[in-house]
Amino acid sequence: MIESNQWEPEIIAFCCNYCAYAAADLAGSKRMQYPVNVRIIHTPCTGKIEMEHILEAFEKGIDGILVAGCLEGGCHFLEGNLRARKRTDRIREMLDEIGVGRERLKMVNFSAAMAPTFVERVKEIVETVRALGPNPLRESVKV
């Protein structure tokens, strides 16, 4: 059993190849500090992130997910981020229905130059999830 004082949130940030990943990369280049709780998964476009990818990560016990794409109107695949927004909203509703909580999933949009905003959003989701506590599905994963 995980002791509550040992638990640290595990967060995934799905970052699209263009703006979001570039913003994360710029944050790294500028040596901007952000929590180590976040693992970045590089994706071609947020439109390529299927509902199954997100739900499976929660089923496996991940505590929070950030879906990070280009600014609306700026997706390099035209409407990928708009489709991702709809999927994310739908999954957030499902997370509430199953008692996991919608706050554990958030979609954010960046331009490639928005490294400080990227860092802020990462810090926000880590603090939000830390306040919520471990993913309730985490215990059932261990059984």
Ligand code: FES
């Ligand atoms: Fe960035 Fe589509 S390429 S969201």
